[in-house]
Amino acid sequence: MTQPKNSEHKLSIETAQSRPELRKLLRKKRLDMTADQKLTLDTEIGRQLLAWCRQNKPASVGVYWPIQAEPDLRSQYQELQESGVELALPFVTSKGKALSFLSWKAGDAMAVDSYGIAIPAHGRLVNQPKVLIIPCLGWNQAGYRLGYGGGFYDRTLAVSPRPLAIGVAYTCTQAEFTSEPHDIAMDFIITA
Numbered sequence: 457m458t459q460p461k462n463s464e465h466k467l468s469i470e471t472a473q474s475r476p477e478l479r480k481l482l483r484k485k486r487l488d489m490t491a492d493q494k495l496t497l498d499t500e501i502g503r504q505l506l507a508w509c510r511q512n513k514p515a516s517v518g519v520y521w522p523i524q525a526e527p528d529l530r531s532q533y534q535e536l537q538e539s540g541v542e543l544a545l546p547f548v549t550s551k552g553k554a555l556s557f558l559s560w561k562a563g564d565a566m567a568v569d570s571y572g573i574a575i576p577a578h579g580r581l582v583n584q585p586k587v588l589i590i591p592c593l594g595w596n597q598a599g600y601r602l603g604y605g606g607g608f609y610d611r612t613l614a615v616s617p618r619p620l621a622i623g624v625a626y627t628c629t630q631a632e633f634t635s636e637p638h639d640i641a642m643d644f645i646i647t648a
């Protein structure tokens with residue numbers, strides 16, 4: 457797991473009073489970044505992700521379409537595709553269920569799902585990828601992520617066989633919070 461330097465401005469559940477409030481503070485931290493700062497950090501996260509993929513050579517990777525100022529790694533996805541990695545984007549079939557995955561290639565026509573997230577318009581379901589790249593709204597030293605509260609990734613990681621979970625996050629969104637019983641830790645987190 458990539459570890460950041462200690463920060464005097466680390467958010468905590470105590471600072472925020474609740475998980476919803478912590479999510480709001482973390483989202484604001486991401487939105488407050490300048491375009492240049494975000495580009496620099498996204499490039500570094502993407503560089504680390506590509507280096508890991510070159511070393512480990514996964515056959516299939518579940519990626520994500522960035523929303524709400526998440527790290528934008530789409531140019532790295534194209535590099536993965538060009539190197540022969542099969543890519544898939546998550547798709548919510550219904551609340552309370554694990555994510556399904558749709559095959560995806562750069563340039564595919566996109567549609568928007570009921571959550572407002574871009575998905576491949578063709579709708580071709582594929583098996584769950586062996587590796588999932590998972591955006592983290594927040595994350596802690598123990599490798600747990602804080603998402604938007606829907607639990608979709610936790611349910612997906614609870615399915616056997618469990619895919620390798622690589623969290624991606626900005627270092628500034630590290631926060632102190634206690635994991636809940638349903639939370640599943642990332643195998644490691646790439647940060648910048």
